[in-house]
Amino acid sequence: MDIDLPIFDLVTITTATENFSSTNMIGEGGFGIVYKGTLATGQEVAVKRLSKNSGQGLQEFKNEVILIAKLQHRNLVKLLGCCLEGDERMLIYEYMPNESLDYFIFDQHGKALLTPKKRLEIVMGISRGLLYLHQDSRLRIIHRDLKASNILLDSDLNAKISDFGLARSFDGDQSEINTKRVVGTHGYMSPEYVVDGIFSVKSDVFSFGVLLLEILSGKKNRTFHHPEHHHNLLGHAWLLWREGRALELIDDISFVESQVLRCIHVGLLCV
Template sequence: MSVYGQDLFIRMVAPDVQEESIKRHRKIVAAVTTTVLLILMVFVVFFCIYMRRRKFKETALSREKEDEAAHEAMELPFFNFATIANATNDFSIDKKLGEGGFGPVYMGTLEDGQEIAVKKLAHSSGQGMKEFKNEVILCSKLQHRNLVKLLGCCIQGHDKMLIYEYMLNKSLDYFLFDSYQSKCLDWTKRRNIIFGIARGLLYLHQDSRMRIIHRDLKASNILLDSQLLPKISDFGLAKIFGGDQIEGNTNRVAGTYGYMAPEYASDGAFSIKSDVFSYGILLLEIISSKRNRGVYHTNVSLNLIGHAWKLWKEGSAMELVDACLEDSFVVSEVLRYIHIGLLCVQQNPDDRPDMASVVVMLSSECALPRPKEPGFLMERASVIAESSSSKPTLSSTNEMSFTHLAGR
């Protein structure tokens, strides 16, 4: 006991007891934190699953609405997917007729015995729903004996198909560019094909309810029925014009190399005259049974147009005629058709005749104007194979250039 004051005694926690308390506190905090995090993680996982299922349902519902809207807009009979799959033996390779930029084409037979051609949109195709709807809407409104008849379509999810009347003799290129099959086309048949295509184009440009520019006229898009009657097909790239409009412009040049008009290939400008240019190439191909995209003069690598122009200037145009025709034609008539073909492929669109004039030229003996130098493509030997219409744009790296050929 102190003399001057009271002694105080303080009771302290032992050091080992204090450490135990801190550790116990930390364990409680860690356990609570872990539990909260697990609960949050479970919540996030369930929320993600919920949102994913909801999005899937919304997408499916939206797709159904789009399909229903498409059904209403297209005004065409719609075939059930199971019906088409059954008709084509589940799209068997044995039923495959060919394949283009749009996708594969199958031959099928409906339960009533009607034969059909099924054009199926490939998922990897450069063409999409826009081109699909475009072709459906156009074909549903167009009726002409020289246009392929669209029977209906089928849309189920990502599977989109067009159902056409079946053409027994496939497409024109099957005959023209095969040395054996081309013998089946004598001059009378070829003349009828040339005239039939012209009438079909005239209908598109002038006589239908809408003015239509095809933009992808070529031999593989001309189908032949059992009587070899030509029918223009594939309207995926076609453009509809109203009133007196006859031309347009696009930043997306889509078509087939070798058939494009110069102004369309270089500047994206298209018109009824660009279809006329393609028709002129087709006419020369039908006469010669040669593809435009070939090399016919090694010194300057002329394609068919350049070759035809060279022979015309030299007075040797009959050398262009397919040898298998022999004496089945009248020389003056064939020369007249070659003349018309050269008029159609002139460089300046204003110099080319319209299809109404072409039909008159083909069916009469009226005087023809002298053709000017054509707008044609020079081909290198390494660029002979025909390009697909699935190519969406023209590249600056293509191995072609525009030129003129002066006659001797």
């Protein structure tokens, strides 16, 4: 694997995470476990440690290293390096003290910490990161798993897109790719991707639209329930929009009406 990245030795990472102490665990997924660590310089890092029996995880690890090493943007989580020693495979990222966006939009305590202004700033940050991936980076990248838990927040609550394990790069003349292996998170995947396995920048745009409506409403698309109909969050948002009641979607009345209506409209245009 051709890697243009700083390499950390195992001793450094073991020391930083206090021998992968359970008290330093900050996340877990199909790939393995994420630990918080502190380097000898005092810099805090997040260490993504691949599970030794995760075959799919190894492919995603390679994918993430090869793609992210070439990307740099203030709205993408920065990959600082990796550790490839023995059978250990680890990615070392900048540490995000506020963890992921889902806590701040779906948890009652978390919601109270986000002002309407900050919510809109987070939306803008995600859109800038996505524009960079699709148009402005050296590679054209489709993320394929854009969702609230993959948006991390730094100490100032600035949004950073993370987790590029499922991402794909496009050649210059490609506009879409067909795959037999549909991966991602239900509720965020576009219909043409779920049904036909076709993905493109439009797939990420659909996911962004879902995420935008979730940020504004404080509700999850997948688990949304309304006593008067069987629509998911997207269907509910369209219903309110057509009836001229779009502001009922919002869970914080202190939004500036013109701004929030524009955001709802953008979200609906994406989906």
